[in-house]
Amino acid sequence: MSKPYVLGIDMGGTNTVFGIVDARGNVIATSSIKTGKHDKFEDYLDELHASVTQMLEANDATGKIHGIGVGAPNANYYTGNIEHAPNLPWKGILPMAEMMKDKFGIPVVITNDANAAALGEMTYGAARGLRNFVMITLGTGVGSGIVINGQLVYGHDGFAGELGHTIMRRNNGRLCGCGRTGCLEAYCSATGVARTAREFLELRNDESRLRDIPIDSITSKDVYDAAVLGDKLANEIFEYTGNILGEAFADFTVFSSPEAIILFGGLAKSGELLMRPLRESMEKNMMGVFKGKVKILLSELKEADAAVLGASALGWEAGSKTVAPQA
């Protein structure tokens, strides 16, 4: 075909990574720019355009891009806008899809980063062939992308799939970045794990390797490293985290009865430290009719490529997008 590639753009708070991807999911080339360098969104787009153009020329891909897919925080698939993203330097509503299309002359589709990850997994990863699954990204926050009947769930307004903000603790719940308390994200993100570590260390007196680290600088990686070495308190932090995740997954199941829940992100690489308590808790909390039915899978995409691949999967949709919001 004359346009055998798509461009995937992963716009994060720190870096914007982009790559040329072919129909088989091979990442032909990638590059990146700093997201936060420019005060004006227009200047950011100028640099992105220049950098992408250079990459296309260097890879003989100019004029061969079928569409552009963008994964970005608070990106709305329906409107093409990035709306009030707390982690980006530009406030308010950014008409990302329209401005990029004008600049690049190529159709653009955008969605939030977790939805992009779900699409990537469905197209190239652990969810190939699955028509009903939930993608959970365990990073700085807890993101989600929900697929039902083979389609991403965008909901009425384009913002569906905020499972990290399901309330897991209704009394004395931890303050969440969303302004409410008790959200899943406040417990089971990488930062949530670090908060659990601080809580445990302050409330308890037992020995732990984690006491050698200044309490305010403890990360989920520190907890992982200590747990692997057999540290009891660190292991209990993973029990605690897995337990809440399992409770949440049992509730997600009564909603959409997914075939699998797929984990992605730094914390998902904790292996059995997290997976054993998670599976046990999920099955213990599961409604009878769903017991033993829901698989927990790990992402099969290389982390370095996953975001770009996920966004690129949207690029194939671009130009043929017909979905509109139901306002």
Add this chain to the structure above:
Amino acid sequence: MSKPYVLGIDMGGTNTVFGIVDARGNVIATSSIKTGKHDKFEDYLDELHASVTQMLEANDATGKIHGIGVGAPNANYYTGNIEHAPNLPWKGILPMAEMMKDKFGIPVVITNDANAAALGEMTYGAARGLRNFVMITLGTGVGSGIVINGQLVYGHDGFAGELGHTIMRRNNGRLCGCGRTGCLEAYCSATGVARTAREFLELRNDESRLRDIPIDSITSKDVYDAAVLGDKLANEIFEYTGNILGEAFADFTVFSSPEAIILFGGLAKSGELLMRPLRESMEKNMMGVFKGKVKILLSELKEADAAVLGASALGWEAGSKTVAPQA
């Protein structure tokens, strides 16, 4: 058209109601038989067949039925089976769709009663034109039917949409009929409201009209009647119920971002007694991005017709059903 009608069958634990419905949702005729009269499922089907045949003949509808839709407890859309329904006299797995099709010579599609209600509402009621909504039935239990992108959500195994079994109270939660504790259904069904009444009356000492009723025979209707007369304790029971429902609806919204949540069933007729605390709680608990966006609507179907209409809406699908489970 030569087959201008569908047959809707609502199979409840006590009665099986069925009716002939035209394409505009007019109920041409209805009739019913007792569900529990026969020890053998085959005998029940024989009586149902005889009774339906009679109704068709009396209404000049023989040979004019496009398809049969059945709403039944624990009915699985994918398999056509009723699986382990606790409220029916026949145990195990009943191949309902296949046996009915053999007997009637007409295509049959089955689904659970709450899904049928959602379909009815989408086809003929408050959800006309909505592509993303959640139907909540507040009856003896709390049932749900979820519509996303205009499609009912059946999930991987056909059992999705059990929102009545979302865990709302993780500590000291009430025992639920499903064997777990803390489910929405244990609080916000008609029986849940009666349980709240008994709890409040036992734990508190303040005056209430409800104290004139033997405590074990109090129903949600008694609570309603007392609340309407200004009884303070009865009003607080509605506050309590609406508060938990609102918490649940806020969590449902982060999942699928519905345009509306539609209430059906006896308790939904409590008017502002329930609706005011429900709306207040939902908005208070709602994640910022969804605040003020989700409508709470009441069913627009006449209760007597709703179940039959809902099931009948499935009848139009019968014969053209192509969905299969993703085993």
